[in-house]
Amino acid sequence: MNEPNPVQLEVEALCGELIDGHITNEQRQRLEKLVQSDTVAKRTYIEFFNLHAALYRYNSTHVALPNTPNQASGDAGSPILGFLGDVFRQGTDFLSRSFVLTLLVAIGLPGLVLLIFVLDMSRQVVVPAPEPHVAVAPVHVTPAPATVARITNLHRCVWKEGSTQATVGAKLSTGQTLELKEGLVELAFADGAKVILRGPATFDTINVKRGFLHVGSLVANVPKGAEGFAVATPTAEMIDLGTEFGVSVDAAGVCEAHVFAGQIEVGVHESEKDAPGEFEFLTVGQGTRIEKTEAGAVRTETIVSAPRNFVRRIAPDTIAGLPEPTVVFRHQGDRDPTTEGWEHYLQKDISIPVTNVNASPTPKDQAPAWFLNDSSKEIGIHYRKTRLPRSLVDEAKEKGWVMRARVKVAGRDSAGKLLAFYSYWLKGCKWALRIGVGKDGNQCLTLDGKSSLGENRTVDLPNSRDAYVDYEVRYYPETHDADVYVNGKLLATGYYMPCRLGAMLHFGTFQEYECEASFARIEWGIIRQD
Amino acid sequence: MYHRAAMTNVNDPDLVPEFVQLQTKHQQRVFSFILTLVPHWPDAEEILQETNMVLWRKQKQYEPGTDFVRWANQVAYFEVLKHRKRQQGHVKQFSEAFIEDVAEEAFKLSGPLQAQRDALAACLEKLPVKDRALVSHRYLEGATTKTVAASVGRSVEAVYKSLQRIRGALLGCIRRTVVAEEGA
Known part of the structure; x- marks a missing residue:
């Protein structure tokens, strides 16, 4: 070919602007027009980027000090060690970063040994003889592999044997695999997205805005400015458009995407062609289930988003450092709750005479509390607030609320019965602490409804016989559920119970069973963090 | 899976x-x-x-x-x-x-482009040492014309023009080399 013609020169100049990121809209349009209308321009454009890629590649493997031997080839003694040496020396080199790491992701450790062997062979068999040395300065010092995400929180985390045993603060690089047996891991991607991974799960960090979920479930929270974060799965890809969404992949490969806020785009892989399938937009409340049929086709089904199937935040292990609520309603010590604005109410059949129940301050020699002596199987002693101001209820629902109780319960009835309670009812949901006494005399707590413990679960409270127990229920508006703490330590997350009535706050004893219950503290407050 | x-x-x-x-x-x-x-x-x-x-x-x-x-x-x-x-x-x-x-x-063009890549090393050798050094600077990871200009103490415009000239020279050399090899 002879000297370049003006079209070639113009395309080369425009490509130069393009790779430097300085191209203007007009120049971009001009380049498009030239390339699409002129065969020479098109070929020049392609040749330019072929050269551009080749120069990077060449520079990363051939740069050395002037008049010194080429340092980029492997160690002379062992080809395999030489390859590994190259990989470490050229940490972000084209081959090591884009290819080797990708293969490591794909094949896992068992394949690594074979891979090293094969690459070692390929160096000898297919890689051409060393290319001519180009003596230019300076020496190329390659930076360490880029960190694409960090672990910011762990909760009751158990890693699979032989996998990465990552800790809080650990940096995760391209292609790193997390294999979680159980528990929760919170990741902060460098681009701004946060991911909570729930075990059992296997997850790869691909780059600053992309991860691959092989199996398990996760919730991605993508703040403004980090849009475009994507979660790939074996059957589909979820691309965030500024939102919060959950993705799950079960052992059979069935994938679900659920949108909790904003909007996402779901692209389903067409199994055989590997072409981009139909893209579907999902908004808040919507979800999709994607599964492969036995014939290999992909089947999708629209579902309703189920945020409660996902863990959307990691609860602190203790209440230390959590924001203090502004207490709005309370009962304190041995004061009569009726003098504190609580309405006294006996739960009983109208025909039953009031006998064998009474309420009084605890004796002077005991810790101050309001003591309910309930020796009736037909009467329950309640204190309640039934007309909670709408403004307060709305504010609490928006900002979050806390209910606290210090209670001691002793049973007169058979073990395992629910004896005393403290609950907050909101239209749609309620949260109730239901306290009983187990066979060993220790108190136990029942969480009716759903929580991380399961459904309608009862938990024994060790060393609680004849002792006051502190309870705290913390409600989070963004997930519309609560964390439950006992004596300052986290017991359960994601707690809620569907309920039609509200809004009401009450505590007392159950109607059906006999007990003694001492209420030293009852509080309900709003988290006002201004 | x-x-x-x-x-x-x-x-x-x-x-x-x-x-x-x-x-x-x-x-x-x-x-x-x-x-x-x-x-x-x-x-x-x-x-x-x-x-x-x-x-x-x-x-x-x-x-x-x-x-x-x-x-x-x-x-x-x-x-x-x-x-x-x-x-x-x-x-x-x-x-x-x-x-x-x-x-x-x-x-x-997959085949011809491979031939062009194969011809690159020889063409780079034909560049003056100064030009090779500039290419080396520019094709370090993360480098831009601006960072190269700062490191070699020249204006961005001057470096841009030099790089444009060097790329043009390389493309010309590569094309000629491939044509010559095809004719050989």
């Missing part, structure tokens, strides 16, 4: 060594193809990673003896389309017609 299937294939002694060799050998060609369609280095690298994953997963679909690069580039092309879909609305992109047009031509 993606990961597990790949591990199963690794244990297939007939298939894997040849496949890894092919993938290793042709990384540069596939990357070059991707960069032509997505002229942004980090994005092109990301697409290459994704392409490699798909190739690895689908290795059993590859028929030994057929054109590996063509097959890999087809997979890469679909990954480029997926990437463009993800980027839509966030970054400026070439039109879809442009991408289709360029991809079609790049498919056809």
Whole structure:
């Protein structure tokens, strides 16, 4: 070919602007027009980027000090060690970063040994003889592999044997695999997205805005400015458009995407062609289930988003450092709750005479509390607030609320019965602490409804016989559920119970069973963090 | 499943060594193809990673003896389309017609482009030492014309023009070399 013609020169100049990121809209349009209308321009454009890629590649493997031997080839003694040496020396080199790491992701450790062997062979068999040395300065010092995400929180985390045993603060690089047996891991991607991974799960960090979920479930929270974060799965890809969404992949490969806020785009892989399938937009409340049929086709089904199937935040292990609520309603010590604005109410059949129940301050020699002596199987002693101001209820629902109780319960009835309670009812949901006494005399707590413990679960409270127990229920508006703490330590997350009535706050004893219950503290407050 | 299937294939002694060799050998060609369609280095690298994953997963679909690069580039092309879909609305992109047009031509030019890459080393050697040094600076990871200008103590405009001239010279040399070798 002879000297370049003006079209070639113009395309080369425009490509130069393009790779430097300085191209203007007009120049971009001009380049498009030239390339699409002129065969020479098109070929020049392609040749330019072929050269551009080749120069990077060449520079990363051939740069050395002037008049010194080429340092980029492997160690002379062992080809395999030489390859590994190259990989470490050229940490972000084209081959090591884009290819080797990708293969490591794909094949896992068992394949690594074979891979090293094969690459070692390929160096000898297919890689051409060393290319001519180009003596230019300076020496190329390659930076360490880029960190694409960090672990910011762990909760009751158990890693699979032989996998990465990552800790809080650990940096995760391209292609790193997390294999979680159980528990929760919170990741902060460098681009701004946060991911909570729930075990059992296997997850790869691909780059600053992309991860691959092989199996398990996760919730991605993508703040403004980090849009475009994507979660790939074996059957589909979820691309965030500024939102919060959950993705799950079960052992059979069935994938679900659920949108909790904003909007996402779901692209389903067409199994055989590997072409981009139909893209579907999902908004808040919507979800999709994607599964492969036995014939290999992909089947999708629209579902309703189920945020409660996902863990959307990691609860602190203790209440230390959590924001203090502004207490709005309370009962304190041995004061009569009726003098504190609580309405006294006996739960009983109208025909039953009031006998064998009474309420009084605890004796002077005991810790101050309001003591309910309930020796009736037909009467329950309640204190309640039934007309909670709408403004307060709305504010609490928006900002979050806390209910606290210090209670001691002793049973007169058979073990395992629910004896005393403290609950907050909101239209749609309620949260109730239901306290009983187990066979060993220790108190136990029942969480009716759903929580991380399961459904309608009862938990024994060790060393609680004849002792006051502190309870705290913390409600989070963004997930519309609560964390439950006992004596300052986290017991359960994601707690809620569907309920039609509200809004009401009450505590007392159950109607059906006999007990003694001492209420030293009852509080309900709003988290006002201004 | 993606990961597990790949591990199963690794244990297939007939298939894997040849496949890894092919993938290793042709990384540069596939990357070059991707960069032509997505002229942004980090994005092109990301697409290459994704392409490699798909190739690895689908290795059993590859028929030994057929054109590996063509097959890999087809997979890469679909990954480029997926990437463009993800980027839509966030970054400026070439039109879809442009991408289709360029991809079609790049498919056809796969062989000649390899010949051009093979000719690069000899052409670089023919450059004056000063020009080679400038190329070396410019093609360090993360470098731009601006950072090169700062490191060599010249104006951005001067470095830009020099690089444009050097690339033009390299392209000219490469084209001549390939033509000469074809005629030999």
